[in-house]
Amino acid sequence: MNLKEKELVNSLKEHSDYKKRCLTTYISSPLFGHPDNIYCDSPYVRPCRPQDLDENILFTSLSQETLDNPNHLLAQRLLLNIYEQDSIFLPQAPRVLNFKKFQSFYDAELMACGHTIRPELEHFLFDWLEKSIHIEGPWNLETFIAYTDSILKKIAQSESQLYKELTASQDPQSAARFYLIQCAGDFLSEASAMGKNVLGNFGSHTSELFKILIDEYGYGVHQKKHSSIFEELLKQAGLSHHIHHYWQFYTPKSIALINYFHYVSANHGSFFRYLGAMYFTEATLAYVTRAQSKAIKEIFSGNVCTQYFDEHSHIDIHHGRMALNKLILPLVKEYGNKILPEILRGFEEFQLLQDVADKDLFAHIKWHDQLNEYKQKANFLRPNYGSDMSFTEKKGELSVTHIHPVDELFWVEEGEIEFIVSPDKSILLKAGEGIVIPQGMLHGSLVVSEHCQYTVTSLELRK
Numbered sequence: 332m333n334l335k336e337k338e339l340v341n342s343l344k345e346h347s348d349y350k351k352r353c354l355t356t357y358i359s360s361p362l363f364g365h366p367d368n369i370y371c372d373s374p375y376v377r378p379c380r381p382q383d384l385d386e387n388i389l390f391t392s393l394s395q396e397t398l399d400n401p402n403h404l405l406a407q408r409l410l411l412n413i414y415e416q417d418s419i420f421l422p423q424a425p426r427v428l429n430f431k432k433f434q435s436f437y438d439a440e441l442m443a444c445g446h447t448i449r450p451e452l453e454h455f456l457f458d459w460l461e462k463s464i465h466i467e468g469p470w471n472l473e474t475f476i477a478y479t480d481s482i483l484k485k486i487a488q489s490e491s492q493l494y495k496e497l498t499a500s501q502d503p504q505s506a507a508r509f510y511l512i513q514c515a516g517d518f519l520s521e522a523s524a525m526g527k528n529v530l531g532n533f534g535s536h537t538s539e540l541f542k543i544l545i546d547e548y549g550y551g552v553h554q555k556k557h558s559s560i561f562e563e564l565l566k567q568a569g570l571s572h573h574i575h576h577y578w579q580f581y582t583p584k585s586i587a588l589i590n591y592f593h594y595v596s597a598n599h600g601s602f603f604r605y606l607g608a609m610y611f612t613e614a615t616l617a618y619v620t621r622a623q624s625k626a627i628k629e630i631f632s633g634n635v636c637t638q639y640f641d642e643h644s645h646i647d648i649h650h651g652r653m654a655l656n657k658l659i660l661p662l663v664k665e666y667g668n669k670i671l672p673e674i675l676r677g678f679e680e681f682q683l684l685q686d687v688a689d690k691d692l693f694a695h696i697k698w699h700d701q702l703n704e705y706k707q708k709a710n711f712l713r714p715n716y717g718s719d720m721s722f723t724e725k726k727g728e729l730s731v732t733h734i735h736p737v738d739e740l741f742w743v744e745e746g747e748i749e750f751i752v753s754p755d756k757s758i759l760l761k762a763g764e765g766i767v768i769p770q771g772m773l774h775g776s777l778v779v780s781e782h783c784q785y786t787v788t789s790l791e792l793r794k
């Protein structure tokens with residue numbers, strides 16, 4: 332190696348050491364560490380399970396096949412925190428402002444560390460989309476409209492899988508609540524990412540986006556803000572309406588939907604990609620929300636007001652048309668076909684992410700229905716296997732929710748533990764009992780006896 336090459340290697344090493352230090356500093360914030368409770372009682376307390384940290388998240392990326400890796404959840408949680416530190420989050424009454432936590436969350440040094448590692452986390456989380464979707468050209472307005480129309484038509488005409496899965500659950504109300512929790516991470520600060528795209532200097536078309544934004548924000552009338560309407564729905568469904576109260580129950584694939592919009596909005600070079608994703612979501616929500624409304628009405632026997640979904644069935648027909656006719660088409664006419672592949676990429680990427688998130692939600696709902704079967708499965712498997720790891724925990728010890736990359740056998744040797752999969756669903760496991768945890772399924776636990784000793788065993792090679 333000559334001197335110049337050595338200097339280059341050293342500076343790259345310093346650069347990666349600096350990134351590692353920023354990651355460690357960021358994740359060491361007490362706000363992201365171990366909580367007292369499985370529910371978050373402050374907008375600023377957002378446990379991330381730092382013990383799962385693998386510095387490789389700065390230097391590698393996920394593939395669609397590795398999305399059940401625990402680092403996926405960790406990185407999605409971290410990235411959401413980084414993005415949301417750029418927006419205003421304040422507690423709502425009766426919750427009071429903890430000024431210390433507020434200042435810690437928005438601490439300039441902490442935010443700077445987050446911003447430093449943001450590009451690496453974005454690459455880790457979303458690079459697989461880039462590799463999965465191939466936009467073969469050339470594209471013009473005619474082929475773009477024909478293609479996107481065909482996709483939207485297919486969605487409009489297809490039966491709602493969500494409706495089917497929620498209503499077919501053995502416990503539809505619990506399934507619906509778990510679904511609403513997945514939505515809450517996004518809907519309670521709805522369109523915040525959109526806000527990042529409306530400032531600057533541009534031609535008249537881009538101001539159309541501002542009109543969509545002010546619809547979403549209720550024209551400044553707080554009760555009409557879409558997130559306020561969603562809060563009412565949550566309350567009527569028996570859930571807390573406070574932001575991120577259910578932080579620990581968001582699956583990584585649900586958080587990905589929120590983060591994707593921040594990702595293409597925080598990086599203004601992806602503005603046209605943002606428009607494509609926004610077009611897909613606004614245009615499909617007009618149909619999807621009808622099925623959501625029907626499911627919620629039926630499941631809660633009309634006792635939960637579905638105004639949130641009904642409002643979107645109406646307004647998003649309008650927003651979808653605005654996105655196409657007032658934004659995308661005029662912008663392509665003005666700037667040329669060169670922006671079309673990016674718009675299409677956003678449309679396709681978000682469609683794929685939504686599909687992945689939907690399938691994951693349905694898998695969770697099925698698992699929640701079958702906890703007893705998975706308990707029996709553990710009974711059946713246990714005599715044949717030893718254990719990979721053993722843990723002893725004290726009363727009140729909470730295991731922050733997480734996922735495993737492979738199926739796992741969880742077995743209690745001594746004491747009792749509450750095994751938690753959703754706010755509605757948990758199962759008490761006593762000594763001599765266990766459960767099989769399928770790959771990628773979110774779960775946590777709480778020790779309820781003085782002590783509890785349990786073992787975990789990977790079933791990866793034993794299937």
Ligand SMILES: [Fe+2]
Pocket residue numbers: 521547557643
């Ligand atoms: Fe909305």
Ligand SMILES: [Fe+2]
Pocket residue numbers: 547613646647650
């Ligand atoms: Fe909308």
Ligand SMILES: [Fe+2]
Pocket residue numbers: 733734735774
């Ligand atoms: Fe676990």
